[in-house]
Amino acid sequence: MAQIEGPVRFRGGGFSPRNRWIAGTATLLALLAVWQAGAAAGVIPTLFLPSPAAIAATLWRLIETGVLWRHLSASLARLGVGWVLGTVFGVATGLAAGLWSATRSPVAAVVAALFPIPKIALVPLFIVWFGIGEGSKIATLGFGVFFPTVIATMGGVDNVPRGLIRMGQSFGLSTFAIVRSIVLPGAAPAILSGFRVTSSIAIVLLVAAEMIGAENGIGAFVLSAGNLYDTDALMSGIVVLSLLGLTVSGAIGGVERVLLRWR
Amino acid sequence: MTRGVRLILDRIGHAWGELSVLEDIRLTAEPGEVMAVIGPSGCGKSTLLNIAGGLLAPSAGAVRMSGAIADDCLNPLTYVFQDFSLLPWRTVRANIDFVLERLPAAERAARVAEVLALTGLSDFAGAWPKELSGGMKQRVGIARALAVRPACLLMDEPLSALDAQTRDLLLDEFAALIARARTTTLYVTHNLAEAVRLGHQIVVLSRRPGRVREVFRLDRPLLERSADDPEAKALEKTLWRMIRDDAAVAERERAHGPN
Numbered sequence: 001m002a003q004i005e006g007p008v009r010f011r012g013g014g015f016s017p018r019n020r021w022i023a024g025t026a027t028l029l030a031l032l033a034v035w036q037a038g039a040a041a042g043v044i045p046t047l048f049l050p051s052p053a054a055i056a057a058t059l060w061r062l063i064e065t066g067v068l069w070r071h072l073s074a075s076l077a078r079l080g081v082g083w084v085l086g087t088v089f090g091v092a093t094g095l096a097a098g099l100w101s102a103t104r105s106p107v108a109a110v111v112a113a114l115f116p117i118p119k120i121a122l123v124p125l126f127i128v129w130f131g132i133g134e135g136s137k138i139a140t141l142g143f144g145v146f147f148p149t150v151i152a153t154m155g156g157v158d159n160v161p162r163g164l165i166r167m168g169q170s171f172g173l174s175t176f177a178i179v180r181s182i183v184l185p186g187a188a189p190a191i192l193s194g195f196r197v198t199s200s201i202a203i204v205l206l207v208a209a210e211m212i213g214a215e216n217g218i219g220a221f222v223l224s225a226g227n228l229y230d231t232d233a234l235m236s237g238i239v240v241l242s243l244l245g246l247t248v249s250g251a252i253g254g255v256e257r258v259l260l261r262w263r
Numbered sequence: 264m265t266r267g268v269r270l271i272l273d274r275i276g277h278a279w280g281e282l283s284v285l286e287d288i289r290l291t292a293e294p295g296e297v298m299a300v301i302g303p304s305g306c307g308k309s310t311l312l313n314i315a316g317g318l319l320a321p322s323a324g325a326v327r328m329s330g331a332i333a334d335d336c337l338n339p340l341t342y343v344f345q346d347f348s349l350l351p352w353r354t355v356r357a358n359i360d361f362v363l364e365r366l367p368a369a370e371r372a373a374r375v376a377e378v379l380a381l382t383g384l385s386d387f388a389g390a391w392p393k394e395l396s397g398g399m400k401q402r403v404g405i406a407r408a409l410a411v412r413p414a415c416l417l418m419d420e421p422l423s424a425l426d427a428q429t430r431d432l433l434l435d436e437f438a439a440l441i442a443r444a445r446t447t448t449l450y451v452t453h454n455l456a457e458a459v460r461l462g463h464q465i466v467v468l469s470r471r472p473g474r475v476r477e478v479f480r481l482d483r484p485l486l487e488r489s490a491d492d493p494e495a496k497a498l499e500k501t502l503w504r505m506i507r508d509d510a511a512v513a514e515r516e517r518a519h520g521p522n
């Protein structure tokens with residue numbers, strides 16, 4: 001038998017990392033500073049990787065001359081139309097698959113068969129079908145957005161508590177009211193996190209499709225800058241793409257905060 | 264005058280696959296009265312209530328309603344759920360509003376305000392369900408049910424998810440609300456005190472397969488009852504003697520059985 005006497009040692013705590021936005025910002029700024037200093041000192045060859053200042057200057061020139069906007073507006077139009085089409089059809093199909101036996105297995109089978117295809121491989125086919133113009137690019141985007149949206153929506157509908165649906169039925173509500181007021185809001189968190197996935201897929205496919213056959217658009221701009229060894233312009237295009245991604249995910253975050261404030 | 268209908272359960276039987284859950288249930292809920300149904304857990308009380316409300320088709324027998332349905336009634340058979348079943352993405356007001364979809368907006372707002380006042384929820388109209396205690400959530404549940412002006416309320420263990428003190432508070436409120444609404448009520452519970460407090464008829468079901476063992480009557484009006492009434496206490500004791508053996512067996516079955 002051992003005698004014991006003394007305070008009980010604290011042993012809780014666990015891992016609970018905190019978010020410190022200052023640390024994040026400082027890290028990014030430090031990286032930029034090192035990069036700039038390296039380029040200025042000649043350690044980083046600027047043909048391969050231009051300095052942040054040179055990229056910023058080029059970007060400013062592209063904005064001033066309107067070149068950036070010509071490419072960006074073409075890209076935004078394709079992105080918007082393709083994403084909206086894929087999303088609208090995807091949510092509708094996912095709802096149908098989540099709600100009714102008649103549509104569930106057929107949709108699941110088609111999704112399982114077509115989802116794994118790398119959508120970029122379909123660009124040449126879509127060019128044959130829809131021509132080299134906007135049709136093939138929008139089809140690529142829409143197709144790429146459609147399948148993940150179906151999957152997210154179906155999963156969201158499956159996770160709506162059945163008790164709530166029975167509640168709606170027990171009050172004699174119309175099917176439309178049950179879908180609009182119970183199923184859709186219940187599936188909304190899953191659908192919105194699907195948006196995060198599909199928006200980044202859409203940007204990838206946009207750039208790829210624009211590289212395969214387009215005169216304008218950020219993807220075409222980046223490709224032609226690369227062909228000319230104009231790495232300043234190339235990096236400016238990449239910066240624009242990353243800002244585009246940030247903006248889109250910020251917008252989705254905003255929509256989530258409004259629509260899911262009940263959580 | 265009552266606005267309740269007579270609800271007749273005519274030789275109801277039900278089986279879930281091989282498992283016979285209810286056998287030959289013959290009961291009549293009288294207009295404007297409360298029929299409390301007690302029985303050990305797993306004896307088929309929820310199944311019976313779902314059959315009564317048309318949410319589940321019985322394997323045998325039929326449910327019939329008879330009586331006049333008031334013009335302002337939107338949903339004759341209306342549930343109050345054990346888990347409240349509130350939509351978390353709607354505020355208290357909107358949770359009630361959305362079951363009134365068939366009414367014009369002005370009338371809807373009036374009804375919502377009326378039931379919120381009745382249940383003491385007026386100050387919480389804009390609250391989200393997550394901000395409410397269990398007792399407040401169930402008040403919303405009953406407010407939503409009363410808003411459609413039902414002819415028959417179907418309540419499945421509405422207080423079972425609440426702590427004992429909240430339960431006592433809500434029990435008194437339920438008695439007052441049911442008496443005021445003059446609906447017929449089917450009140451399923453495993454709590455004998457609730458049954459004795461609310462029931463005009465108290466139906467004792469046997470353990471699974473559930474059959475009607477006995478029906479007691481209590482004629483005293485709900486508003487004249489109190490929790491420590493000796494007659495009620497005596498009946499509660501009698502009920503407990505009747506079902507304690509069944510409850511013990513059901514409890515052991517639960518540990519190993521299909522639950």
Ligand SMILES: Nc1ncnc2c1ncn2[C@@H]1O[C@H](COP(=O)(O)OP(=O)(O)O)[C@@H](O)[C@H]1O
Nearest residue numbers: 279284303304305306307308309310311521522
């Ligand atoms: N959907 C179902 N499918 C199969 N068995 C069920 C289902 N619902 C209930 N049961 C079974 O029926 C019996 C009665 O259940 P229930 O009516 O919920 O009892 P109670 O409400 O009296 O506790 C239980 O043994 C339960 O396991």
Ligand SMILES: [Mg+2]
Nearest residue numbers: 308309310420
């Ligand atoms: Mg039950």
